[in-house]
Amino acid sequence: MLTVKDLKIEFFDHELPEVAVEDVDFVLEDGDILGIVGESGSGKSMTAMAIAGLLNRKDLQKSGNIMLDDVDLLNSSRATLRSIQGKEIGIVFQDPLNSMNPVLRVGYQVEEAMRIRRKELNLCKEDMKKAAIETLASVGFDDPERIYRSYPHELSGGQRQRAQIAAALIMKPKLLICDEPTTALDVTVQKTIIDLLKKLNEETGTGILFISHDLGVVKALCKKVIVMRNGLVVEEGTVDEIFGNPKEEYTRQLIY
Amino acid sequence: MNKFLKQKKVGLIIVGVMILFVILGLVNPYPFDKMNNELILKGPSFAHLFGCDEFGRDLLKRTQMGMGISVLISFFSVAIGTIVGTTIGALCGYFSGILDDILMSIIDVLFAIPSILLALVFVTLFGSGTVQVIMALGIAIVPSFAKMMRAEFRKQRELEYVKMAKLIGVPTIRILFVHILPNVLETFVNCIFIAFNNCILAEAGLSFLGVGVQPPVASLGTLLSDAGGYLKSSAYLAILPGISMIILLFGIGLLSSGESFHNAYSKRFKN
Amino acid sequence: MSNIVCELKNVQFTYPKSDKGVKDINIYVNEGSIVGLLGESGCGKSTLAKCIAGLLKVDSGELNCQKLGYIFQDNYAALNPKKTVEWLFKEVIRYNDKEALPKADLIIKEMLDEVELDETVLNHRPNELSGGQRQRVGIAMALLSNPKILIADEPVSALDVTVQKQVIKLLQKLNKEKNLAILFISHDIKVVRDLCGYIYILKDGKIVEEGDTEKIFDRPEEEYTRNLLDSSFLTK
Numbered sequence: 001m002l003t004v005k006d007l008k009i010e011f012f013d014h015e016l017p018e019v020a021v022e023d024v025d026f027v028l029e030d031g032d033i034l035g036i037v038g039e040s041g042s043g044k045s046m047t048a049m050a051i052a053g054l055l056n057r058k059d060l061q062k063s064g065n066i067m068l069d070d071v072d073l074l075n076s077s078r079a080t081l082r083s084i085q086g087k088e089i090g091i092v093f094q095d096p097l098n099s100m101n102p103v104l105r106v107g108y109q110v111e112e113a114m115r116i117r118r119k120e121l122n123l124c125k126e127d128m129k130k131a132a133i134e135t136l137a138s139v140g141f142d143d144p145e146r147i148y149r150s151y152p153h154e155l156s157g158g159q160r161q162r163a164q165i166a167a168a169l170i171m172k173p174k175l176l177i178c179d180e181p182t183t184a185l186d187v188t189v190q191k192t193i194i195d196l197l198k199k200l201n202e203e204t205g206t207g208i209l210f211i212s213h214d215l216g217v218v219k220a221l222c223k224k225v226i227v228m229r230n231g232l233v234v235e236e237g238t239v240d241e242i243f244g245n246p247k248e249e250y251t252r253q254l255i256y
Numbered sequence: 257m258n259k260f261l262k263q264k265k266v267g268l269i270i271v272g273v274m275i276l277f278v279i280l281g282l283v284n285p286y287p288f289d290k291m292n293n294e295l296i297l298k299g300p301s302f303a304h305l306f307g308c309d310e311f312g313r314d315l316l317k318r319t320q321m322g323m324g325i326s327v328l329i330s331f332f333s334v335a336i337g338t339i340v341g342t343t344i345g346a347l348c349g350y351f352s353g354i355l356d357d358i359l360m361s362i363i364d365v366l367f368a369i370p371s372i373l374l375a376l377v378f379v380t381l382f383g384s385g386t387v388q389v390i391m392a393l394g395i396a397i398v399p400s401f402a403k404m405m406r407a408e409f410r411k412q413r414e415l416e417y418v419k420m421a422k423l424i425g426v427p428t429i430r431i432l433f434v435h436i437l438p439n440v441l442e443t444f445v446n447c448i449f450i451a452f453n454n455c456i457l458a459e460a461g462l463s464f465l466g467v468g469v470q471p472p473v474a475s476l477g478t479l480l481s482d483a484g485g486y487l488k489s490s491a492y493l494a495i496l497p498g499i500s501m502i503i504l505l506f507g508i509g510l511l512s513s514g515e516s517f518h519n520a521y522s523k524r525f526k527n
Numbered sequence: 528m529s530n531i532v533c534e535l536k537n538v539q540f541t542y543p544k545s546d547k548g549v550k551d552i553n554i555y556v557n558e559g560s561i562v563g564l565l566g567e568s569g570c571g572k573s574t575l576a577k578c579i580a581g582l583l584k585v586d587s588g589e590l591n592c593q594k595l596g597y598i599f600q601d602n603y604a605a606l607n608p609k610k611t612v613e614w615l616f617k618e619v620i621r622y623n624d625k626e627a628l629p630k631a632d633l634i635i636k637e638m639l640d641e642v643e644l645d646e647t648v649l650n651h652r653p654n655e656l657s658g659g660q661r662q663r664v665g666i667a668m669a670l671l672s673n674p675k676i677l678i679a680d681e682p683v684s685a686l687d688v689t690v691q692k693q694v695i696k697l698l699q700k701l702n703k704e705k706n707l708a709i710l711f712i713s714h715d716i717k718v719v720r721d722l723c724g725y726i727y728i729l730k731d732g733k734i735v736e737e738g739d740t741e742k743i744f745d746r747p748e749e750e751y752t753r754n755l756l757d758s759s760f761l762t763k
Contacts, residue, residue, distance in 0.1 A: 039687035186567040187716065191758035213688065216717070216760030253689045415604040419582055423597050424672065425622040438609035 001207055002028040002051070002175060006064035007074070009046055009055065009231075017061070020046045021231045024064075028175070031205040033197075035222035035239075037215055037254065043231035044211050048179050050074060051209065052091050053081040068175065086113035090168025090206075092161070094180035099164060100152040107132050107148030110167040117171075135166045140196055158189035162196065169200065176200075177209045182217060194221050215254050219243055227251050267510025274504045278327065281320025288317050289472035297490050306496045310486060315479075319497045322474040323504065325386075329468075329475065330455035332390045337397025338448060344398070345405025346432045350413055360406070363399045371396030371454075375462055384467040393458055397451045404447050408440040449512030453505050460501065476501045530558040532676045532708045533579065533595070538588035540578050549575050549732040552588070556676060559706040561698075563723030563740070565713060565755075571732040572712050576680040579710070593676060596669030598662075600681040605665055606653035612664055613649040619671040634671070642667045642697060659690040666697065676708040677701075683718060695722055716759045720744060728752055 007024040010017040021043040028034045038044040049055050051066055053073050066073040068088060071080065090113075093099035100109055110132045114123065123131075129148070136144035139162045152160055161181055168176055178197065182190040198221060201208055212218050218225055218239070225242045227235040227250070235248045246252045286304075292312030300307040306315035344363070348356040366374070375392035382388050409432070412418060421431050437444070456476070462468040463477025471478065476497055483493035533556040541548035549571040556562045566572040577583040579590065580597050599605040606615060616635045620627050627634060639646060642663040653661055662682060669677055679698070683691040695718060701707050713719050719726060719740075726743045728736045728751070736749045747753045 039689060186714070187758045188567065188754055191760075194760075214760070215688075220760045250689075253692065416599040417604055417607040419577075420597070420599065420605065420668070421607075421618070422582065423580060424619050424668075426618065435607055435610075439607070441609070 001030045001032075001069060002209070003065070003067040004047070004051070005067070007047065007050060007066065008063045009043070009050060010061045012059045012061065019231055021050070024228075024233055026226055026233075026236065028207050028209060030174075031201065031207055032224065033201055033208040033210060033222045035218035035225045036209065036211045036228060037213065037218050037225060038228035039213055039254075041230070042228040044228050045179055046231075047228070048177050048209060048211050051175075052089055052177050053085055054091075056081075086173075087117065087171045088174050090171070090173040090176045092164050092168050092176065092178045092181045094183050097152070097157075097160070100160060100167075102152055104151075105148070106150055106152060106155070106163050107136075109152075110135060110148070110163065110170055112167065113171050131170060132166075135170045136163070138200070139163075139166045139169070140192070141166075156189075157185050158192060161185065161189075161193055165193075165196065165200075169204075169206070172204065173206065175207045175209065177211075179211045180213065181210075183213070190217065197221060215243075227254065263510045267507050270503060270507030271511065274323070274500070274507060277500070278320050278324040281317060281324060284314070284317045284320060286314035286317045288313060288321050288474065297486065297493075299490070300492060300496075307490070307492050309482065309493060315493065315496060318474045318479060319476075319500055322476045322479050322497065323500060325469060325473065325475040326456050326459055326477070326501075327504075329386065329390055329393070329459050330452050333393035333455045333459075334397060334448060334451050336390070336394030337401055337451060340394070341398040341401025342405050342437075342444070345402040346409050346436070348402065349406040349409025350428070350432055350436075352410075356406075359402075363402050366395075366399040367403075371458060372461055375458065376465070376467065379462070379467040384470065386469050389459060389462055389468050392462075393455050396458065397455065401447055401451065404443060405440070408443050409436060412436045412439055446512045449508050453508050453512070456501070456505060456508075531555050531591075532558050533592040533710065534589070535579070535591075536589035538575075538578060538585050538590055540574060540583060540585045542574075547571070547574075547732070548586075549578070549729075551733060553734070554710075554727060556708050556710055558675070559702065559708055560725065561702055561709045561711060561723045563711050563713065563719040563726040564729060565716065565719050565726055566729035567714055567755075570729045572714075572729050573680055574732075575729070576678055576710075576712050580678055594672065594674045596672055596674035596677045598665050598669050598677060598679040598682045600684055603654055606661060606668075608652060608654050611650055611652055612656075615653075615664070615668060616649075616671060619668050623672040638667045638671060641670065641701070657690075658686050659693060662686065662690075662694050663697065666694075666701075670701070670705075670707075674707070676710060678710050678712070680712045681714070682711075684713065684715060691718065698722065716755065728755070 004024055004026050007021055008019070009021040010019050024047055026034065036044045036047065050062060051073060055062060056078065062074055064074060068084065071084065073081065073084070100106070107129070111128045114121070114128050114131060118128070133144040133148055136147050141147050141162065147155070147159070147163060152163070155163060182193050185193065194217060197208060197210070200206060210218065210222055222239055224238055225236065226233055227242070227248070229250055235242065235246065235251050242251060243255065246255065290313065292308070295304070295308040295312035297310055298304065298308045298312070304314050304316065306319055309315055309318065344359055348359050374396050375389070378392035378395070379388050418431060418436065421435050426435065459468060459475060460477035460480060463475050464481040466481070468477055469475045479497040480494055483497070486493050535552050535554040538552040539548070539550050552575060554562070564572050564575065574583065578585050579592055580595060613635065616638070617628070617631050620631050620634060635649070636646070644660065644663050644667070648656060648660060648664065653664065656664065665682070683694050686694065698709060699722065702709055711719065711723055723740055726738065726740055727734050728743070728749070730751055736743065736747065736752045743752065744756065747756060
């Protein structure tokens with residue numbers, strides 16, 4: 001479903017170009033969960049942002065291909081990207097406090113991806129609300145109506161993260177990109193989010209690209225893993241391969 | 257280069273030129289107080305670049321001197337205001353509680369009185385003169401300085417490095433002025449420049465009202481005030497000192513904009 | 528029976544105008560041991576650390592602690608951003624032992640060796656250093672006052688895993704060589720398991736379980752502990 005080929009991203013902040021990501025190739029099959037593991041500065045978030053089409057900055061130079069089915073996300077126009085973002089690709093960010101708008105109700109933000117396509121989908125307000133509440137229920141809220149009406153600061157960190165997942169999933173995207181979704185959470189809450197992602201993947205067949213610095217979490221969730229360091233892929237393989245028999249010294253260090 | 261740094265450079269150049277202007281006044285051969293009947297209200301010429309005033313005194317010399325006096329008055333006022341204001345702000349911000357409440361109430365009351373009015377009251381009580389103006393303007397600066405510094409110190413107080421210093425056993429005075437102050441330097445320096453600007457303006461205002469420096473000594477305010485009667489016939493008397501003042505204020509204003517020179521966030525050092 | 532370097536008996540602290548705080552805390556740390564204090568965010572572990580260090584005044588209970596050093600979580604605020612590392616070191620020496628000031632250069636050099644830092648860091652400001660280097664500087668500052676016990680409040684949480692391991696190794700080395708007791712406060716079960724010999728588990732301001740590391744990990748008694756272990760995806 002998702003194919004990344006020869007991805008290279010360079011910065012032009014200073015006089016010399018700085019390579020953020022280089023030679024990244026991987027394939028994510030339909031309904032698979034792929035983990036990208038690395039420490040800070042390894043380029044894992046950069047890769048994810050490139051796939052999400054969020055790297056439209058002038059001081060960046062990108063080359064290679066990112067194919068989602070038949071569309072090249074890296075080299076397509078802004079309009080094409082717009083139609084894909086939110087519909088085919090959903091994104092969940094790390095910091096649950098900053099990634100939701102504090103002055104809008106949760107329900108409004110969950111509906112957002114649907115609202116901007118309201119005309120083409122021919123939806124009325126009630127349809128959207130119904131969809132939003134269904135999605136909120138599907139991410140494990142017992143009282144979706146109440147969550148729909150609350151503001152982000154009224155929810156706990158784990159609840160906010162689940163609401164964010166709901167917002168990403170409302171258009172039933174093919175691909176869900178999770179950028180360190182559990183890093184800011186307590187371990188007990190982290191578990192519930194991982195279980196939820198697993199369940200959603202099984203039920204809806206959504207492919208998940210899971211980015212984390214925590215190999216333990218990745219092991220619990222993913223089938224395939226890519227280990228990145230300094231913008232390069234150091235090792236890739238199935239979870240069993242990576243954890244049972246890591247080839248690289250660096251990977252061994254990461255395993256706790 | 258960063259936009260703010262450019263602004264600051266321009267500001268620095270302007271202020272430097274104005275200081276040079278004042279210093280050149282020291283070697284200006286014309287006396288500032290000698291009246292000359294032949295030169296009364298004579299317009300700008302090569303001999304007298306800024307022309308002469310209603311008593312036949314060289315306006316260039318008087319402008320240079322007036323600016324020097326204005327800057328000196330502002331300098332001392334800002335020094336008083338800064339020392340008192342920062343000390344109050346630092347103490348209030350660092351120790352909250354009863355001291356903070358009392359001092360801040362006084363500051364709030366001071367805030368409610370317009371600074372010119374405060375200065376007028378001061379001058380009425382102690383008579384007019386340069387020292388009185390300096391004191392009055394200094395007191396007028398204290399409230400805004402104290403408020404700014406209090407907010408900054410309160411923010412810093414919560415940071416770990418301050419707790420660390422406490423644990424080491426560093427005395428409080430040293431924590432306040434050696435550990436914390438460098439970290440609020442940006443706000444501190446900007447506050448000083450803004451206060452300096454306000455001071456020059458306020459001094460001009462006071463002199464305009466006649467409570468500032470006494471003749472024959474001139475300041476920018478007295479020059480403008482004296483020129484008031486000749487606006488129609490000899491406008492240059494107001495325009496030339498006025499423009500000099502505006503350029504100086506503009507230069508100082510540029511210095512106070514944006515971030516400070518001490519950009520500590522230099523490029524990361526890695527081994 | 529070895530000496531106790533830090534002991535808390537029935538310590539209680541509540542923040543003014545709230546019901547948050549810590550209650551009935553009984554903790555002791557033996558000389559030369561590494562004790563872990565494990566808990567999730569908001570459980571009061573940082574509050575407790577501040578109480579022990581004397582930054583917060585306890586409401587009631589007994590608190591006996593020998594000379595301590597304190598390590599903060601690595602962030603840019605833990606070391607004064609406007610001062611050089613050398614200045615920071617000298618400040619500690621100045622207020623710990625004034626007579627040692629003439630020998631400061633020598634002491635600092637020895638300390639740098641001890642925490643495995645290069646002399647080049649001395650002329651740099653903290654924000655020019657990497658996270659691992661900064662934390663080593665923090666440890667060195669804590670050690671300069673010759674403490675009997677180190678209070679380490681989440682010292683590695685903000686660091687990358689590989690850097691974490693180096694810092695942990697350093698702490699282990701210091702523990703062994705200087706017979707230094709460490710009270711290690713963290714939310715990270717994996718780190719605590721690797722480092723500590725005895726663990727207290729804190730929840731909502733109370734200690735819910737305590738025991739040797741093996742006992743906690745192999746035979747947890749409390750539901751909460753089991754849940755915690757279960758959730759943290761241990762890979763070893």
